[in-house]
Amino acid sequence: MNNSILEKSVDALLTRRNDAPLIRDFTSPKQVELFETLKQLRFNGQLILTNSCGRKWILHVYRGLIIYATGGEHPVRRWRRNLAAYLPQIASDRPCENKLWEDRLTATSTGDFSICWQYQLLTSWLEQQQVTPEQMARFVWSVTIEVLFDITQAVQVAYELKPSSRTLTPAVAIDAAQAIAEVERLWQAWQANRLNCSPNSAPVIKQSAELQHNISAPAYQALSQLLDGQHTLRDIAAQMQRDVSSALRSLLPYIQSGLVELINLPDLAAPVLSSPTTHDTQAPLIACVDDSPWVCHIMDKVMTTANYRFVGVNDALRAIGVLLAIKPDLIFLDLMMPNINGYELCSRLRQLSSFQHTPIVILTGNDGIIDRVRAKIVGSSDFLGKPIDTDRVLGTIHKHLKHSAIV
Numbered sequence: 001m002n003n004s005i006l007e008k009s010v011d012a013l014l015t016r017r018n019d020a021p022l023i024r025d026f027t028s029p030k031q032v033e034l035f036e037t038l039k040q041l042r043f044n045g046q047l048i049l050t051n052s053c054g055r056k057w058i059l060h061v062y063r064g065l066i067i068y069a070t071g072g073e074h075p076v077r078r079w080r081r082n083l084a085a086y087l088p089q090i091a092s093d094r095p096c097e098n099k100l101w102e103d104r105l106t107a108t109s110t111g112d113f114s115i116c117w118q119y120q121l122l123t124s125w126l127e128q129q130q131v132t133p134e135q136m137a138r139f140v141w142s143v144t145i146e147v148l149f150d151i152t153q154a155v156q157v158a159y160e161l162k163p164s165s166r167t168l169t170p171a172v173a174i175d176a177a178q179a180i181a182e183v184e185r186l187w188q189a190w191q192a193n194r195l196n197c198s199p200n201s202a203p204v205i206k207q208s209a210e211l212q213h214n215i216s217a218p219a220y221q222a223l224s225q226l227l228d229g230q231h232t233l234r235d236i237a238a239q240m241q242r243d244v245s246s247a248l249r250s251l252l253p254y255i256q257s258g259l260v261e262l263i264n265l266p267d268l269a270a271p272v273l274s275s276p277t278t279h280d281t282q283a284p285l286i287a288c289v290d291d292s293p294w295v296c297h298i299m300d301k302v303m304t305t306a307n308y309r310f311v312g313v314n315d316a317l318r319a320i321g322v323l324l325a326i327k328p329d330l331i332f333l334d335l336m337m338p339n340i341n342g343y344e345l346c347s348r349l350r351q352l353s354s355f356q357h358t359p360i361v362i363l364t365g366n367d368g369i370i371d372r373v374r375a376k377i378v379g380s381s382d383f384l385g386k387p388i389d390t391d392r393v394l395g396t397i398h399k400h401l402k403h404s405a406i407v
Contacts, residue, residue: 023049024156028184031148035176039064045164051154057147060116065173068119068140069147073200074232076268078146079118081238086139087131118143123171124315133171140172141179146234148183149190153198189245193252199244201262203236203251204229211259227251232265284401285309287328289319289345290363291337298388299332306394316340324354330397331355333380335364343378350379359400363388 023030026049038047038061047059048071057071072078083091122139125131131139151157190199205211205227212220226236237247254260286308288299296312303310311326313319316337323331331349335342342362349355359381372383382396 022156022158026151026154026157028152028180028187031152031180032177035064035066035180037064039176043161043163046160046162048160048162049151049154049157050160051157055154057151058116059144059147060119062170062173064176065170066144066176066179067170067173068116068122069144070116070118072147072150073198074265074267075118077200077232077235077265078143080268081235082139082142082146085238086135086142087125090125090130126171128315137172141174144174144179145182145186148179149186150198150200152183152187186243186245189243190248193245193248195248195252195255197233197248197262199233199237199248200265202229202232202265203227203255203260204263205259206261207259211254214259223254227260229263230265233262283307283309284329284397285311285326286330286332286397287311287313287323287326288332288334288363289313289316289323289337289342290332290334291316292334295334295363295386295388299393302388302390302393306397308397316345319345320348320352323349324352327354328358330359330361330400332361332363332384335362335375343374346375346380347378361396361400 023034034047042063043061044063045061047061048056049059050056055072057069059066060068060070070078080091122131122136126133126136205224208224211223215223226239231239233248233251234244237244240247242250251260255262286299286303288296288310290296290299290312291314293312293314296314300310300312311322311328313322316334317339333342333346337345342364346360346362349358349360360379361382361384362375362380363384363386365386375383381400384392384396
């Protein structure tokens with residue numbers, strides 16, 4: 001679709017200042033009109049909205065329908081909060097969680113590491129049947145409502161349209177008019193509190209002694225645990241299983257009396273993808289294809305400690321595409337994986353000119369003669385038993401990379 005034609009269609013909603021396209025008073029009628037225009041034009045791509053402070057929201061659109069929304073003040077907090085609410089089987093406080101997400105992202109990425117990592121993870125979990133379509137629909141709806149709510153708070157927004165023939169897979173498609181109607185209802189309830197603040201702000205006790213004097217000891221203990229300055233109003237509402245306007249109303253007397261104040265919090269850390277460009281580009285690149293995120297996590301620690309670059313791939317079906325994109329110097333393949341086993345994957349890799357001479361090492365817990373012979377037949381360079389032993393892994397890498405250099 002021609003971008004200039006699209007912008008002319010949308011410009012009826014817009015005014016311009018200093019050549020920057022602006023939408024003034026981006027109220028719900030204007031929002032609906034904008035998305036109706038995008039729907040009529042069957043627009044695919046990104047709608048990027050930026051407020052006067054430079055805060056940016058990205059709405060991924062498929063034929064004018066919203067398939068995901070991100071950006072704003074707390075995209076990672078929003079992500080984690082909705083994980084806990086709608087995908088409890090995925091949500092976790094494990095220290096290695098971000099690393100496991102990185103491994104999954106590396107396996108599912110199409111090569112463009114900037115494309116909406118949240119949605120990549122969601123679709124990966126959906127494909128692996130770790131989440132149901134209904135769960136994903138509720139998750140995406142909730143995230144979209146939060147993003148549209150925050151956009152509504154902006155006085156005016158600048159817009160950018162990025163048409164694309166390569167869009168996110170539309171596992172969920174939301175009619176913007178329905179979402180905007182829900183946001184309008186929530187916005188009216190929020191304004192009824194008569195407090196000009198963001199639901200992304202965090203309440204914290206300001207006058208501890210006075211508050212303790214005014215309420216009972218159990219109430220103070222509960223409030224002090226809840227208002228620790230580390231959770232936003234939205235986080236607290238989720239913990240209380242109430243909507244954010246209701247949560248704010250319960251705190252309003254304390255805020256208005258100065259006993260509690262609202263502060264701004266930074267966002268949480270997002271997963272940093274295991275992209276080869278994040279390490280010394282002269283170091284050998286090692287890849288490991290294993291459906292166990294924990295195995296990839298262990299291998300990553302072994303490789304980075306030994307100053308190798310590393311990429312973990314958890315989805316064997318996507319492995320060939322990922323490996324072709326990164327062209328590793330050595331590949332570890334798990335023998336037993338769903339959908340496709342290590343033998344078959346090794347055989348397919350050897351049929352590609354890019355991997356005819358790449359060392360491929362089979363990883364397995366079944367260290368038998370038959371398995372070793374079969375691995376050799378399909379073209380593997382070596383065979384390594386589990387559990388992972390650091391010295392054996394590094395010895396295997398050294399042996400084969402040294403041999404490759406001689407060849």
